[in-house]
Amino acid sequence: MDPLLAAELARCDDGVTFNPKLHHAHSTWAKTFLSRPDLYFQPESLAEIEKIVKLAHRCHRRITTTGSGHSPSSLTCTSSWLLNLDKYNRILSLDKSTGVVVMQAGIRLYQLCDELAKYGLAMPNLGSINEQSIAGAISTGTHGSSLYHGTMSTSVLSLRITTADGVSRFCSPEEDPDLFRAAVLSLGALGIITEITFQAVPEFTLKWQQVIDSDIKMLNSWNKDLWTQTEFVRVWWYPYTRRAVIWSAEKTSEPPVDPPSSYYGGALGYYVYHNLLYAAQYIPRILPWVEWFVFGMEYGFANGSKSQAIQPSRQALLMNCLYSQFVNEWAIPLHKGPEALRRLSSWLNQLPPTDPDYVPHNIPFSAKDLWVHAPVEVRVSDNASVAPNSRPYLDQTVEDGPTLYLNATLYRPYYHDPPCRARYYEAFEWLMRDLGGRPHWAKNFETTGEDLETMYSDKIQQWRKVRERADPKGVFVGPWHRLNVLGSGNTLLNEEIDSGSIKVSDKIVLFSGTVSTGNNVSKS
Numbered sequence: 001m002d003p004l005l006a007a008e009l010a011r012c013d014d015g016v017t018f019n020p021k022l023h024h025a026h027s028t029w030a031k032t033f034l035s036r037p038d039l040y041f042q043p044e045s046l047a048e049i050e051k052i053v054k055l056a057h058r059c060h061r062r063i064t065t066t067g068s069g070h071s072p073s074s075l076t077c078t079s080s081w082l083l084n085l086d087k088y089n090r091i092l093s094l095d096k097s098t099g100v101v102v103m104q105a106g107i108r109l110y111q112l113c114d115e116l117a118k119y120g121l122a123m124p125n126l127g128s129i130n131e132q133s134i135a136g137a138i139s140t141g142t143h144g145s146s147l148y149h150g151t152m153s154t155s156v157l158s159l160r161i162t163t164a165d166g167v168s169r170f171c172s173p174e175e176d177p178d179l180f181r182a183a184v185l186s187l188g189a190l191g192i193i194t195e196i197t198f199q200a201v202p203e204f205t206l207k208w209q210q211v212i213d214s215d216i217k218m219l220n221s222w223n224k225d226l227w228t229q230t231e232f233v234r235v236w237w238y239p240y241t242r243r244a245v246i247w248s249a250e251k252t253s254e255p256p257v258d259p260p261s262s263y264y265g266g267a268l269g270y271y272v273y274h275n276l277l278y279a280a281q282y283i284p285r286i287l288p289w290v291e292w293f294v295f296g297m298e299y300g301f302a303n304g305s306k307s308q309a310i311q312p313s314r315q316a317l318l319m320n321c322l323y324s325q326f327v328n329e330w331a332i333p334l335h336k337g338p339e340a341l342r343r344l345s346s347w348l349n350q351l352p353p354t355d356p357d358y359v360p361h362n363i364p365f366s367a368k369d370l371w372v373h374a375p376v377e378v379r380v381s382d383n384a385s386v387a388p389n390s391r392p393y394l395d396q397t398v399e400d401g402p403t404l405y406l407n408a409t410l411y412r413p414y415y416h417d418p419p420c421r422a423r424y425y426e427a428f429e430w431l432m433r434d435l436g437g438r439p440h441w442a443k444n445f446e447t448t449g450e451d452l453e454t455m456y457s458d459k460i461q462q463w464r465k466v467r468e469r470a471d472p473k474g475v476f477v478g479p480w481h482r483l484n485v486l487g488s489g490n491t492l493l494n495e496e497i498d499s500g501s502i503k504v505s506d507k508i509v510l511f512s513g514t515v516s517t518g519n520n521v522s523k524s
Ligand SMILES: Cc1cc2nc3c(=O)[nH]c(=O)nc-3n(C[C@H](O)[C@H](O)[C@H](O)COP(=O)(O)OP(=O)(O)OC[C@H]3O[C@@H](n4cnc5c(N)ncnc54)[C@H](O)[C@@H]3O)c2cc1C
Pocket: 029, 030, 064, 065, 066, 067, 068, 069, 070, 071, 072, 075, 076, 085, 105, 106, 126, 127, 128, 129, 131, 132, 133, 134, 135, 136, 137, 138, 139, 140, 141, 142, 143, 144, 186, 187, 188, 189, 191, 192, 193, 194, 321, 440, 442
């Protein structure tokens, strides 16, 4: 054991458990980053959490908190101390009449949804999955897809956070609003969120339908009723076939109806798709055909094909995210959506000016010989009406209007990096920046801290000020934070410089051979 830690432990003989695990391996869900923390903690009480923080502080160690490791970037990677709240996940109180629920912050969203359902309550919205912890989900700005809802953090009424001095503090829009606005989207860099008070809603059932059609039809309805036709709407856009799946859902009191099943929709489709993507690693030019075939088989080859079902919201809002993937998601003003998709299509498809869908894309990178499996997830959210004293400083959504999220997904068949990713993402991010966008904090963006600083201007400065007050020595700061949100200031006493994260690439078979990237986190 580290002699400094041994001495500090001997000094604080307080009977509180301090029980780290050694040799823990932590990886992101997509297995794009792997790290081996020195010590791994799963505390079961607040006293344990506070003790870990105090000891880290005194021993000049950094603490990273991870929920379910679903952030696709290296945000949760560390070679120092890693803490997870899976055993600190109980509901503390629940008021059925007001929908106000207080919970320990490690609770996973599926556990929360199950608990709420017992009392006739639900989360107002969900993203694609329910694996995340509530603290992890709010800490990166997780969102679903609805113009009638904001990001998940907009349902947080107050929270409790253990800051670097080992003291747990409450904050809300009324009580220490600065701390609240910094902590409600903190990227783990302020402290350990231990408790969350959340506004749930009466449980609801959704009647959804999914229609596949031409993308032009979708773009033409953009400014009419595409996003307002029902409370929840999301779109998957397939650029090579120029088609789109529109999923829309409305509350109903009708009895449940299971989604339709088809011989292809289950395991068969899953493996066929996976293996076709794998084949495309060797022959990338088949990707437009793969897109046509896979989505034709899944949703129908004819435009206008439909499917529908009626399910509880906690099932209906989820989707199967399939395989390991890179995700590069940006928030741009909603009204710029048609321009964004048309320019991306013109670039990706290298459309000639004679093509009816052609627009000048102005993207300064070539798409020649570039083949990517490029379904783009198209979603919306609206934080514009959130009161200024509760809006997160690092909120990536559009300040004064509805937000469009474009998510450039790239699957990694059997954990192999797809070809052309670097050039595709360079072009995609260039376009997103050109349209005034900001990246989703959790995802695989390449834009650097300097650009981010410009995008957030005074807000990032305000966030830093509160962060410094909560954690002056950098107990919660690692290389991802330094690169993306902390700027070029002095290295802090506890700050982790070498994360020890390991980059996993297609040259390496996962876990049977890995390469350390040396002193700094490197993006996979
Ligand atoms: C398959 C898949 C689907 C997804 N779908 C969506 C989606 O639909 N919409 C969307 O917006 N995002 C989506 N995401 C991203 C995901 O919601 C976020 O990455 C989320 O932050 C993950 O939560 P987590 O519990 O796994 O947290 P982690 O990834 O483990 O951590 C995320 C951040 O939270 C911090 N953190 C975690 N717990 C605490 C705590 N107790 N106190 C302080 N800080 C803490 C961590 O330090 C880190 O900075 C998806 C990701 C995947 C892999």
